[in-house]
Amino acid sequence: MSVELGGMMMNIIQQIPKGQVATYGQIAKLAGFPRHARYVGTLLKNMDAESELPWHRVINSQGKISLSKLDDHGMNLQIAKLREEGVVVNGDKIDLKIYLWRP
DNA sequence: GATCAGGCTCTAA
DNA sequence: ATTAGAGCCTGAT
Numbered sequence: 001m002s003v004e005l006g007g008m009m010m011n012i013i014q015q016i017p018k019g020q021v022a023t024y025g026q027i028a029k030l031a032g033f034p035r036h037a038r039y040v041g042t043l044l045k046n047m048d049a050e051s052e053l054p055w056h057r058v059i060n061s062q063g064k065i066s067l068s069k070l071d072d073h074g075m076n077l078q079i080a081k082l083r084e085e086g087v088v089v090n091g092d093k094i095d096l097k098i099y100l101w102r103p
Numbered sequence: 104g105a106t107c108a109g110g111c112t113c114t115a116a
Numbered sequence: 117a118t119t120a121g122a123g124c125c126t127g128a129t
Contacts, residue, residue: 041110
């Protein structure tokens with residue numbers, strides 16, 4: 001199950017368009033598992049650098065970067081990558097009204 | 104197995 | 117706008 005789940009999420013995350021973002025819950029939902037939001041983070045933490053996934057386009061439902069409390073370095077990297085794609089980041093916040101991915 | 108902690112989310116105060 | 121509590125699920129001890 002978890003392998004399949006990871007595969008689904010990976011697939012979804014890869015579909016996030018450049019310059020847009022998606023929330024953990026949204027990804028879990030799109031993958032077909034509505035309550036696995038937390039697993040997304042856990043999984044990404046595990047995968048991290050060795051993957052080509054646009055993990056930086058994944059944020060929490062409040063439009064903020066949850067990494068901020070956990071990994072400053074990673075947070076800065078994420079913000080940098082997002083800005084590279086034209087996403088405006090205020091501190092650790094992103095305007096979901098504008099940048100949220102709507103499939 | 105039982106327990107704990109975690110890149111979450113929702114609702115209510 | 118912020119904070120607190122409860123729900124849900126998984127991976128690691």
